[in-house]
Amino acid sequence: MKDKQVEKLIKAEAKRQKSVINLIASENYVSKDVLEALGSILTNKYAEGYPGRRYYGGNTIIDKVELLAMERVLKLFKLKPAEWHVNVQPLSGSPANLAVYSALVPLGGKIMGMKLSSGGHLTHGQPVSMTGKIWKQVPFEVDAKTERLNYPELKKIAMKEKPDIIVCGFTAYPRFVDFKKFREIADACGAILMVDMSHFAGLVAGGVYPSPFKYADVVTTTTHKTLRSARSAMIFVRKDAREFNKKIDKVIIPGLQGGPHENQIAAVAVSMREAMSPAYKKYAKQVVKNAQTLAGELSKLGWRIVSGGTDSHLILVDTWMNGKGISGKDASDRLEKAGIIVNMNTIPQDPRGVMDPSGIRLGTPAETTRGKKEKDMIAIARKIDKVLRGKR
Numbered sequence: 001m002k003d004k005q006v007e008k009l010i011k012a013e014a015k016r017q018k019s020v021i022n023l024i025a026s027e028n029y030v031s032k033d034v035l036e037a038l039g040s041i042l043t044n045k046y047a048e049g050y051p052g053r054r055y056y057g058g059n060t061i062i063d064k065v066e067l068l069a070m071e072r073v074l075k076l077f078k079l080k081p082a083e084w085h086v087n088v089q090p091l092s093g094s095p096a097n098l099a100v101y102s103a104l105v106p107l108g109g110k111i112m113g114m115k116l117s118s119g120g121h122l123t124h125g126q127p128v129s130m131t132g133k134i135w136k137q138v139p140f141e142v143d144a145k146t147e148r149l150n151y152p153e154l155k156k157i158a159m160k161e162k163p164d165i166i167v168c169g170f171t172a173y174p175r176f177v178d179f180k181k182f183r184e185i186a187d188a189c190g191a192i193l194m195v196d197m198s199h200f201a202g203l204v205a206g207g208v209y210p211s212p213f214k215y216a217d218v219v220t221t222t223t224h225k226t227l228r229s230a231r232s233a234m235i236f237v238r239k240d241a242r243e244f245n246k247k248i249d250k251v252i253i254p255g256l257q258g259g260p261h262e263n264q265i266a267a268v269a270v271s272m273r274e275a276m277s278p279a280y281k282k283y284a285k286q287v288v289k290n291a292q293t294l295a296g297e298l299s300k301l302g303w304r305i306v307s308g309g310t311d312s313h314l315i316l317v318d319t320w321m322n323g324k325g326i327s328g329k330d331a332s333d334r335l336e337k338a339g340i341i342v343n344m345n346t347i348p349q350d351p352r353g354v355m356d357p358s359g360i361r362l363g364t365p366a367e368t369t370r371g372k373k374e375k376d377m378i379a380i381a382r383k384i385d386k387v388l389r390g391k392r
């Protein structure tokens, strides 16, 4: 690279990434092939529109790239093109969610979404997000005792508030989601059911997390978490008389975006092929085994695991433990000094603030990509315990 300043920074970041234990639940390490597609000359091309209907000339090859990505995505999730449409152009997860509401929820309408403190994402209608300013959030929380979703309680809220859309799929909820129950609730109150599977998409692809496709009207996902692809997103839309697919395509372009990032889309195509391999299925299984081992060992060492464990790739640890432990920020800072990267996180009913909450979120997708197994998780848990119990 001629630009030595930027080259130096990239090299330094590569060194940092290699030298730490990465337990950020939403991060992963992509393959060389994904990086190659991402760094390819496809970035030079403007392709506003969709395959076969572009506003710019010169897109015969780009059309093939995008169609290949769409075909592979549907194949990976075992979806029939006659029943499901996928839009692979959203630039990332937040714009994808914004696109769904813009297409399907009237301005000022209601989005029923999980509160941030219970594990919801900002774009599920939180008041600080534009999704909570343009639309009104109908918030729900996990049960205070079990720290799991309480479906009868959700139904009560939905029947009272009659939201336009119900969003399920979360950023810090470690358990399986019962999509069938969410469907029943959506049908009872007349809402659209949207699943944001950003966090667990790779686990669905690997067959270790329930698939939402039988029940959802719309599914959004980022591609860069468990799915181990380039930073991007997609929107899956059930094809039926309501024609949501047409509405969503129109909102992406011309509604919200301009030219799609076709280098990103090519990188997604590459990783979809990778995710169809037996090796990826093994990977997804190992991600969950590792998370369960990590949670089990931390629990044995005396740390309270929110909801008592995990069904997925992520774990929420209550480090504060009613003042007997340390805050989430303190925990995250200390762990970083010891070479373990995590993020501070609120826990359900958190008595502390978002900027210094009561817990940390841990995830195993990145370290599993690096080949870590159960024995490594036990060693990591012990290291975490030692750091967190060290002198303040």
Ligand SMILES: Cc1ncc(COP(=O)(O)O)c(C=O)c1O
Pocket (backbone or CB within 6 Å): 026, 092, 093, 094, 095, 097, 121, 123, 169, 170, 171, 196, 197, 198, 199, 222, 232, 233
């Ligand atoms: C559930 C969920 N949805 C959406 C997003 C937003 O994705 P992005 O950061 O790509 O905008 C995230 C990111 O953490 C997420 O966890």
